[in-house]
Amino acid sequence: MAELTMIEAIRAALFRALEEDPDIVIFGEDVGIDGGVFRATDGLIQRFGAARVRDTPLSETVIAGVAVGAAAHGLRPVAEIQFMGFIYSAIDQLVNHAARLRNRTRGRLGCPMVLRAPFGGGVKAPEHHSESMEAMLAHIPGLRVVIPSSPTRAYGLLLAAIRDPDPVVFLEPKRLYRSVSEAVEDNGKALPLDRAFVLREGGDVTLVTWGAMVQESREAADLLADEGIFAEMIDLGTLKPYDRATVRDSVRKTGRCVIVHEAPLTAGFGAEIAADLAEHCLTSLLAPVRRVAGYDTVMPYPRLERHYMPSTARVVNAVRSVMEFT
Structure with missing residues (x-):
């Protein structure tokens, strides 16, 4: 059982998910060649190719919109917003489309997407990089909001979020990315959502x-x-x-x-x-x-x-x- 930091546990969960399900795709700003701003996706493009791990334009509206469309058409996208402070451009897609799609189509379509975003302070980041606006997202009917607090929970909850049939915003406390580590078994086992x-x-x-x-x-x-x-x-x-x-x-x-x-x-x-x-x-x-x-x-x-x-x-x-x- 390896000793992992939270960022390593997130990366392990993404690796596991991509290996298990060919419908999973990952995209966001710099997630491919650079491996993400915090290196959460480091190595994924080399292992799974650019068709499944894609860099996007600098447009959070596009990232969220593509995620909704891909999910509606049978894929399971895991999209990354570089910092929570940039998520506001994606709110229209989250509120009006991702969270409503199952209800709007009376169950004919689902939206099994995950939107990952680092959030919170403690790393001496500039403005727009340290917000904690989880209550705003929790107010949206039809949207799950998940926040891990340790490497073990990051691994298990992210797998659960990816496998969930409805949209999940997965907020990662970046202060914990590398400040804590613990033994994490990469066994593909998800932790239960909606349970404290x-x-x-x-x-x-x-x-x-x-x-x-x-x-x-x-x-x-x-x-x-x-x-x-x-x-x-x-x-x-x-x-x-x-x-x-x-x-x-x-x-x-x-x-x-x-x-x-x-x-x-x-x-x-x-x-x-x-x-x-x-x-x-x-x-x-x-x-x-x-x-x-x-x-x-x-x-x-x-x-x-x-x-x-x-x-x-x-x-x-x-x-x-x-x-x-x-």
Whole structure:
């Protein structure tokens, strides 16, 4: 079993998918000859040829539109948007075509496509390269939004997304691309979509998070355990549709919840989780649900980036506040 970084696990999943299914095609800006801006597709064109791994023009609208058309005609495209900040040009195709195609044709056509995009901050990237706008995508009916938080989950969830009969946006936290590694078995086994992962059990507070923020949440949980506060930590994995049952069951057990995400606070996906808990777990809550999030401003340039992103200390302080609530 090889020790892989997240980017290597993604590449392994793409290799596996291309080998297993001749209908899978990969395309995007620089994904072929250069192997992608982060080298996620490095070596694919040499192994599978330019007919299945294709470089495209610098047009996100074209990339998304071609993916929809290819999926409707029986292929399984895996398209790459170089950075999430460039995805806005593809929104028309995602909202009006990819997400609606099955409903529009009353099931005669599907849209089994995956749109991959690196997202989030932490790598000192310039403007338009560090957005975390997953809530915008999660608002689109008919679209799945999947976010891995480790190499193992990147491998298994990407395979599941590629095999899914409906469109999936697969958001990859680029801060984790090379910062973490773990043993990943390249066995072609997919992980379940729409199911949260309970990373650690605890009885005092529920920590709900996803993507790169799993790292800060795990560090916070370790520090809190030293204080005698034992957090149950949940990685959503899939944001749309997210595993409400697992989150509700945990909060009914702990009575407290802190939601951690990098995206701006207002209308971030944490607000949906908090609203669901208020509606379904009110009598179990011993304290208000707290959110630890980015600020309602554009992600700052590199020197201020770390001040914007939620820190381990902010998560610890939020948990302490809900534990002290009376």
